[in-house]
Amino acid sequence: MPDTQWPRYEVFKQDAPGQPHRSIGTIHAADPELALLIARDVHVRRPDCASLWVARTDDIFSMTADELAAHPDWAAEDIPGGAVAQTFHVFQKTTQRRGMTFVVHTGDVQARTAREALRLAMQRFPKPEVFVWWVCQAGAVTRSEPEMESSWFAPARNKTYKQQAYYGETGARPEGSGAGDEDDPHPE
Amino acid sequence: MGDTHEGHHANFEARIARGERIEPGDWMPEDYRRQLIRMISQHAHSEIVGMLPEGTWIPNAPNLRRKMILIAKVQDEAGHGQYLYHAAETLGISREEMLDALLEGRAKYSSIFNYPTLTWADVGMIGWLVDGAALKNQLMLAQCSYGPYGRAMTRICAEETFHHRQGKEMVVRYARGTPTQRPMVQDALDRWWWPTLMMFGPHDADSPNTPVLVRWGIKTRTNDELRQEFVNETVPELLACGLSIPDPDLRHDETTGNWNIGPIDWDHFWQVVKGNGPMNRERLAARRQAHEDGRWVREALAGYAQRQ
Numbered sequence: 001m002p003d004t005q006w007p008r009y010e011v012f013k014q015d016a017p018g019q020p021h022r023s024i025g026t027i028h029a030a031d032p033e034l035a036l037l038i039a040r041d042v043h044v045r046r047p048d049c050a051s052l053w054v055a056r057t058d059d060i061f062s063m064t065a066d067e068l069a070a071h072p073d074w075a076a077e078d079i080p081g082g083a084v085a086q087t088f089h090v091f092q093k094t095t096q097r098r099g100m101t102f103v104v105h106t107g108d109v110q111a112r113t114a115r116e117a118l119r120l121a122m123q124r125f126p127k128p129e130v131f132v133w134w135v136c137q138a139g140a141v142t143r144s145e146p147e148m149e150s151s152w153f154a155p156a157r158n159k160t161y162k163q164q165a166y167y168g169e170t171g172a173r174p175e176g177s178g179a180g181d182e183d184d185p186h187p188e
Numbered sequence: 189m190g191d192t193h194e195g196h197h198a199n200f201e202a203r204i205a206r207g208e209r210i211e212p213g214d215w216m217p218e219d220y221r222r223q224l225i226r227m228i229s230q231h232a233h234s235e236i237v238g239m240l241p242e243g244t245w246i247p248n249a250p251n252l253r254r255k256m257i258l259i260a261k262v263q264d265e266a267g268h269g270q271y272l273y274h275a276a277e278t279l280g281i282s283r284e285e286m287l288d289a290l291l292e293g294r295a296k297y298s299s300i301f302n303y304p305t306l307t308w309a310d311v312g313m314i315g316w317l318v319d320g321a322a323l324k325n326q327l328m329l330a331q332c333s334y335g336p337y338g339r340a341m342t343r344i345c346a347e348e349t350f351h352h353r354q355g356k357e358m359v360v361r362y363a364r365g366t367p368t369q370r371p372m373v374q375d376a377l378d379r380w381w382w383p384t385l386m387m388f389g390p391h392d393a394d395s396p397n398t399p400v401l402v403r404w405g406i407k408t409r410t411n412d413e414l415r416q417e418f419v420n421e422t423v424p425e426l427l428a429c430g431l432s433i434p435d436p437d438l439r440h441d442e443t444t445g446n447w448n449i450g451p452i453d454w455d456h457f458w459q460v461v462k463g464n465g466p467m468n469r470e471r472l473a474a475r476r477q478a479h480e481d482g483r484w485v486r487e488a489l490a491g492y493a494q495r496q
Contacts, residue, residue: 005284006490008277025340026274028283030493042270045263046347066199066214096208098331100342132211161257162264167353188250188361188369 009035010060011043012053012105012141021053022101023091023134029054032142040144040152046163047156052144059140061114063133077115085110086137088117090125093132103134111135204405209335212278220404223397224334225279227406229286232272233297236290237471239265241305242314250308254358258311261351268344275336291476298322299457300387302465303379309362309369313376315355317384320422323348324414325388333405356425363429370430377426378434385449386457388415394454416446423447 006028012021027042029035035054044052068074088111091103106125111117117135144152160166196215203210210216243262249255273283289295300318305311323345330341359376362369389395389411401407424447426433437450459465 005282006493008274024343025271026277027270030489031496034489034493042267045260045267062213064211064213066203066211070215093211098209098338098342100339100346102211102335102339131208132213159256159260161253161354162260162347162350164349164353167350167357188254188365 006030008057009039009054010057011039012055013043013049014051015048017050019050020105021051022105023103024101026057027054032056036142036144044153045156047153047159049153049156050149051146052152053141055136055141060134060136061118063118065129065131068133075115075119077113079112079116083112085112086139088114088121088135089138089141090117090121091132091134091136092125092127092130094127094130096131103132108138109135204333204403207405208333209338210333211335219400220334220406221279223401223404223406224337225276225281227401228272228276228279228337228340229281229289230296230298232269232276232286233290233295234301235265235269235272237297237301237475239269240471240474241301241303241467242311245305245308245311248308257354261315261354264347264351268340268347271340271343272337275334275340278336287479291472291479293463293472296461298387299460299465300383301471302460302467303383304467306379307372307376309359309372309376310380312355312358312362312373313380315351315353316359317355317377317380317422318387319348319351319355321384321387321418323352324418328407328409328414331405331408337406359431360429363431374431377431381434382453385415385419385452388412388418390454390457391452419447419449420445 007030008026008028009032010023011025011027013024014021024043027035027038029038032054036052039052039054040049063074087108089108090106092106093103106121109117109120109124111120114135114137118133121133121135156162197217200210200215200217200220210220239262242258246255246258246262249258273286276286277283286295290297305314326341326345326348330338330345332338332341359373362373364370365373392398392410392412395411398407398410402410423433423438435450437448439448440446441448460468463469
């Protein structure tokens with residue numbers, strides 16, 4: 001049943017203005033416009049998003065520290081004579097701490113190819129340890145627009161019932177306190 | 189080191205021992221990959237099938253607040269299924285292969301979703317017990333050595349705590365509620381208690397995968413450890429609600445502090461796993477129907493993308 005294996009997109013979320021975009025997962029979509037919409041539906045059901053980026057997984061050049069060690073000649077390539085430098089976003093994973101995010105947008109470089117971008121990124125953004133490097137042409141990224149914030153991301157802020165704090169302490173308590181109060185506005 | 193299979197293996201084991209996370213692209217033993225695909229895809233299927241027992245109550249929620257909460261919860265489960273399918277894909281299996289395995293009945297998912305939701309109180313009981321039990325497992329898996337699985341679990345846990353809380357809130361309230369609500373919530377507990385305890389899986393002695401999963405940092409605790417922790421936390425709270433637990437052998441052991449449960453009916457458990465539970469056929473039929481009903485949307489979107 002070869003159904004519809006749509007292309008895979010990587011999703012990057014900015015939690016608040018001024019923070020870097022962080023890789024938070026992937027989605028599948030038929031085109032970039034839908035990719036952005038699906039990324040929002042799948043990954044932004046809580047109020048902590050200022051901006052979203054999506055990029056085809058195929059457009060991302062990824063190397064883990066393990067791969068770099070196993071392939072010392074990874075940077076070798078023939079760059080075509082007429083190749084023009086373009087902006088590449090650089091992403092790094094620099095911690096082994098458990099958490100939600102993977103690689104984080106660290107900065108940009110100008111390069112002709114992805115491998116060249118990674119070589120330059122290693123000089124420009126050295127860190128004591130980088131466990132995963134990603135580079136991606138800026139032109140391959142589809143981004144949410146600032147004016148989308150109010151309709152795409154803001155409504156989640158009012159859905160307080162999705163937050164555990166909304167339920168307070170729901171442990172079994174003495175009679176007459178808490179969730180069963182008579183003045184509860186939601187009789188059932 | 190690194191060029192030979194043995195070298196790769198030693199390097200991999202050393203990374204696990206140092207507490208590093210394994211990422212897509214890194215070398216990993218074939219069995220590590222296979223075990224993870226098995227676990228993550230089953231987990232993803234469970235989230236997707238898990239939408240069905242509760243989704244059926246959305247039209248009958250008793251008020252708008254409960255309806256919004258339930259819609260958000262079922263929506264979360266759809267999202268969690270997606271996080272997990274995508275984590276599994278990084279191991280080299282496609283989402284379509286996994287979905288086909290589910291729809292053709294070759295894949296497993298948590299047996300808890302093969303029981304019917306007979307009353308509205310079941311929605312509360314599932315939130316408190318089933319999501320509570322799932323959270324125990326998920327909090328452990330958030331520590332998993334495979335990066336994409338651990339990160340998916342961390343996000344799922346952060347969202348899932350609300351599922352647990354809203355269920356508990358409902359049960360606590362109905363347990364003190366009207367003469368109709370109290371027996372309804374006791375009946376829900378009577379039906380969900382044992383299936384919930386089975387969610388933790390077979391006893392450690394009968395769980396052949398556990399040692400290797402622990403060695404590779406995929407699991408950090410055993411089925412029985414998690415089950416006991418859940419029982420110890422949940423029993424006193426249910427009793428404080430005035431509910432009775434359907435286990436005549438349940439005893440508090442003063443020396444260990446544990447609540448010791450009676451024997452689990454594993455024959456029943458394996459019957460449900462093998463497809464003979466009360467709702468197995470209905471669940472798969474509903475998934476197949478949904479997949480067929482969505483076909484024209486997928487085809488239309490693919491057609492549109494091709495024309496771009």
